[in-house]
Amino acid sequence: MVNIVVFASGRGSNFRTLYQASVEGIFKARIAGLISNRAQAGAVAFAHQNNIPVAIVKPADFSSETAFGEQLIRQLQEFKADYILLAGYLKKIPDNVVLKYPLRILNIHPALLPAFGGKGMYGMRVHEAVFEAGVKVSGVTIHFVDTEYDRGPIFLQKCVDISQCNSPQEIADTVLKIEHQIYPIAVKMLLENEVEVIGRRVILREKKT
Ligand code: GRF
Numbered sequence: 001m002v003n004i005v006v007f008a009s010g011r012g013s014n015f016r017t018l019y020q021a022s023v024e025g026i027f028k029a030r031i032a033g034l035i036s037n038r039a040q041a042g043a044v045a046f047a048h049q050n051n052i053p054v055a056i057v058k059p060a061d062f063s064s065e066t067a068f069g070e071q072l073i074r075q076l077q078e079f080k081a082d083y084i085l086l087a088g089y090l091k092k093i094p095d096n097v098v099l100k101y102p103l104r105i106l107n108i109h110p111a112l113l114p115a116f117g118g119k120g121m122y123g124m125r126v127h128e129a130v131f132e133a134g135v136k137v138s139g140v141t142i143h144f145v146d147t148e149y150d151r152g153p154i155f156l157q158k159c160v161d162i163s164q165c166n167s168p169q170e171i172a173d174t175v176l177k178i179e180h181q182i183y184p185i186a187v188k189m190l191l192e193n194e195v196e197v198i199g200r201r202v203i204l205r206e207k208k209t
Pocket of ligand 1: 176
């Protein structure tokens with residue numbers, strides 16, 4: 001069985017959606033564990049309720065990013081992780097973890113990258129910036145994680161009309177529905193295809209069985 005480990009820091013609606021998708025067989029992998037930096041996160045409570053193993057790993061407990069990354073790698077190995085899905089994880093993934101899992105870490109971002117992304121652009125800040133900019137479409141980006149925030153090669157995007165949204169919160173609610181639709185689909189695509197990155201373009205080819 002393919003093992004997925006989810007990283008989440010917050011309420012965990014994407015984590016719940018991914019877990020549900022795995023239970024329903026939408027993709028053929030199991031959620032082998034949750035890693036969080038916040039013991040009080042909603043995602044952690046959901047994991048406990050559903051007997052999903054949890055590890056709390058806080059960067060502040062380590063003397064360097066490398067040491068933090070080494071602990072994450074130890075934990076990922078204990079969970080026998082094949083793939084990592086970031087779902088509202090607010091810490092930077094250390095470089096040693098990125099290097100250990102090439103093209104195996106996806107992140108979901110609630111806007112159309114490369115716009116409205118980068119350090120500090122998370123949660124409602126993204127939707128506030130989108131609202132202020134007056135753009136008529138926003139959307140969701142699922143991308144591979146590399147050593148910079150929100151910069152890795154784009155795996156899947158979907159846009160959504162926000163021209164009728166009257167507040168950042170309305171944009172967030174509209175976009176979140178799309179997040180829940182496409183994250184499981186992206187995982188299925190990742191599991192079922194060979195992935196090649198040419199320049200910044202992600203190319204998928206069906207796996208030969
Ligand atoms: C989502 O909007 C996700 O795109 C972003 O953080 C938010 C997490 O929400 N990275 P949830 O914890 O999955 O409900």
